[in-house]
Amino acid sequence: MPFFRKPADDPDQALPGLMARLLGGDTRALDLIYRQESGAVYRYALALCGNPAWAADAMQDAFVAFAGRPEGWDAARGSLGAYLAGTARYALLARWREARVHVEVPQGDEDEPPAECGAHPSPESLLVCAQDQAQVWAAIHALPWAFREALVLVDLQERPYAEAARIAGVELNTLRTRLHRARSRLAALLNAGQGVAA
DSSP states (O other): OOOOOOOOGGGGGGGGHHHHHHTOOOHHHHHHHHHHHHHHHHHHHHHHOOOOHHHHHHHHHHHHHHHHHHOOOOOOOOOOHHHHHHHHEEEEEEEHHHHOOOOOOOOOOOTOOOOOOOOOOOHHHHHHHHHHHHHHHHHHSSSSSHHHHHHIIISSSOOHHHHHHHHHHHHHHHHHHHHHHHHHHHHHHHHTTTTOOO
């Protein structure tokens, strides 16, 4: 699934111009917004649920909702990326309530060494690195939803606290508390070895 980065300083493709075009009925503007924002929304949803199909569906649901009512986004309340991530979050929550299943940990591409292992890792270090990553992801997915969400938004996606709180729909102090508890539980899981994938 290809995702695109934001275009370099082209005024015709900057968000205010694209929104004006979209609100004026230009459907090509929606395509450009999708290309700019879809990657981050998908990665956020994938980190929350661990299921590529669910993440893609949640991202799609967010953009369909946005396309149907683009005036629902208020720039004064936060970035478009935060708005779309919040919409994807609600789509995932609805899907989980409907399915009532626990999601699996993503396995990644086995043909490609993880970036954290270095450019030319030895077979032994590659194995240790892959095991460590599997353990960390399993531990993240073992966290309760609220803690996992805070960890994904702040530590994995590197969003500012205020934006992460808006996406999660909580007060800033609540997000900080959840993040602290998530980090503590994650450390405990990793220290106890309970995050190891079976």
